[in-house]
Amino acid sequence: MLEKFINFKIEFKLLLLLIIVFIFTTIIGTVSHECGHFIGAKIIGFNAKVHYGYTSIIYDGDLRGKDQFDRFVFTLGGPVQTMFTGTAGLMLLFVFKKSNPVSSINLKQWFFIFLSLFWLRQTANFATWIIGYLVNDKLSLRGDEIKLAQYLQLPLWSIILPTALVGCIVAIIVIFKFVPLHQRFTFVVAGLIGGFSGYILWLEIFGKMIMP
Structure with a gap:
């Protein structure tokens, strides 16, 4: 039955690639997410700087005070960029979808696939939020979606959970x-290994040196 949906065979050359x-x-998604915060800062008239895993506001004498709305727009910029990119990728996949049952895909379609998976950032954020709760016995108040919910005076889960579900559906x-059926298992395994490796390599090792 499962063979109709996934073939548990790994193509090692494709896996490595x-x-x-x-x-x-993962690295590009992280930096582009921070660029979304940068754009949000520019919209409200703030100077900002993009770092390896966060965006900082640069204060000077010409800047007005940062109020609740400013914080909301600045925080919103990151998730909007991520979800917009993922949505664009998914739409392009449907636009350029082959009429015949998929057996192979070209480079352009692979590109759209990886764009659409920007949505998985939302799912990963929710997973780490729940894991943090299980480990620390309390919910973290960090994270864009949690902050946005607080600004809107909504339950903490009200943004992070729905967007995580959308991320799952998109995936x-x-x-x-x-x-393609014969590449699905390889794709999933590569995603788990590559996503985790990208997180460690960028946020824990090289990102701090390249974009401190």
Whole structure:
């Protein structure tokens, strides 16, 4: 039954290539997310600087005080950029979808696949939020989605949970509708290895040196 949906066979050459792509996608996704915060800062008239895993506000004598709305716009910029990119990737996948059942995909379609998976940042954020609760026995108040919910006086889960579910749905659509059957398991394994490796390599090691 499962063979209709996934073939538990790994193509090792493809696995290595996809791991590398997932690593770079994780890095690009992180930096572009911070660029979203940078744009948010510019919209409200603030100077900002993008770092390896966060964006800082640069205060000077010409800047007005930062109020609740300013914080909201600045915080919103990151998730909006991430979700917009993921949505654009998914839409392009449907636009350029082959009419025949998928057996192979070209480079352009692979590019759209990785763009659409920007949505998985939302799912990963929710997973780490829940893991943090299980480990520390309290919910973290950090994270863009949590802060946005607080600004809007909504329950802490009200933004992070729905967007995480959308991320899951997007991933399921991408994997089972666009990734060829014989490459699906390889793709999933590469995503787990590459995503985690990209996180460690960028946020814990090289990012601090390249974009301190």
